[in-house]
Amino acid sequence: MLKLAPSILAADFKNLGQQVSAVAEAGAHYIHLDVMDGAFVPSISFGMPVISSLRSCTDRVFDVHMMVEEPGRYVSDIKAAGADLICVHAEACVHLDRTVNQIKEAGLKAGIALNPATPLSVLDCILPEVDMVLIMSVNPGFGGQKFIPYTLPKIKALRAMCRERGLETDIQVDGGVTCANVRQLIEAGANVFVAGSAVFKGDAVANTKEFLKIFGEYER
Numbered sequence: 075m076l077k078l079a080p081s082i083l084a085a086d087f088k089n090l091g092q093q094v095s096a097v098a099e100a101g102a103h104y105i106h107l108d109v110m111d112g113a114f115v116p117s118i119s120f121g122m123p124v125i126s127s128l129r130s131c132t133d134r135v136f137d138v139h140m141m142v143e144e145p146g147r148y149v150s151d152i153k154a155a156g157a158d159l160i161c162v163h164a165e166a167c168v169h170l171d172r173t174v175n176q177i178k179e180a181g182l183k184a185g186i187a188l189n190p191a192t193p194l195s196v197l198d199c200i201l202p203e204v205d206m207v208l209i210m211s212v213n214p215g216f217g218g219q220k221f222i223p224y225t226l227p228k229i230k231a232l233r234a235m236c237r238e239r240g241l242e243t244d245i246q247v248d249g250g251v252t253c254a255n256v257r258q259l260i261e262a263g264a265n266v267f268v269a270g271s272a273v274f275k276g277d278a279v280a281n282t283k284e285f286l287k288i289f290g291e292y293e294r
C-alpha cells in the first residue's frame with residue numbers, strides 16, 4: 075500500500091495541532107516527526123514534549139525520524155511520547171543491531187535511515203530485521219531542499235534487494251518529494267512518501283488529497 079507521511083517540519087508551528095489534525099482527516103497515513111539534535115545534523119527541531127502534545131490530535135501512525143547521535147538513548151522516551159515507529163540513521167549508531175532491537179523490544183516498528191551517499195551494503199546483514207528503510211533523498215537537516223537524482227536508482231536497487239530476499243520491507247523516501255516526482259518514486263519501488271513543503275506550503279488538505287489521488291492511479 076502507498077502511504078503519505080507529511081513532515082510537520084514544514085507546518086505552521088503556531089497552529090501545529092490543527093495542521094496535524096487536518097492532514098490526518100484528509101487521509102494522510104502517517105505523521106512524520108523529524109527530531110534533530112544539532113550534532114548529527116546541523117539543525118535543532120523538537121523532541122518529546124512536542125510529540126506528546128500532538129498525540130491527542132490523531133490516531134495516525136507517528137513515524138519518528140531520529141536525526142540524532144546514538145538514538146538508542148531516547149527509545150523509551152520517544153515511545154512514551156507516542157511514537158509507533160522509530161527510524162534511526164545507520165550513520166548515527168555504533169551498535170545498529172542493538173538499537174534496532176531496543177526499538178523492537180519496546181514494541182515499536184523499527185526503521186533504518188540512510189543518508190544519500192551511504193551505500194545499501196550497510197543493510198546487508200540487518201535488512202530482514204527491520205520494518206522499513208528510509209532512503210534520504212536530500213542531506214538531512216532541513217526541509218525545502220531539492221531531490222538528489224542519484225537516490226532514484228538507489229531506491230530501485232533496494233527494492234530489488236528486498237525482492238531477491240523475499241522481503242516486503244517498506245521503502246520510505248524523504249526529501250524533495252512532490253506531486254511532480256512521486257510517480258517516478260512509486261515506479262522505482264518506494265511505498266512510503268515523506269513530504270514536508272509539498273504538503274504544508276499552501277493548502278495542506280488539498281495537497282494531501284492531490285498525493286492520494288496520484289496513489290489511487292496505482293491502486294486500482
Ligand SMILES: O=C(CO)[C@@H](O)[C@H](O)COP(=O)(O)O
Nearest residue numbers: 214215216217218250270271
Ligand atoms: O528529514 C527531513 C529533513 O532532514 C525531511 O523530513 C524534510 O522535512 C522533508 O521536507 P521537504 O524536502 O519535503 O520539504
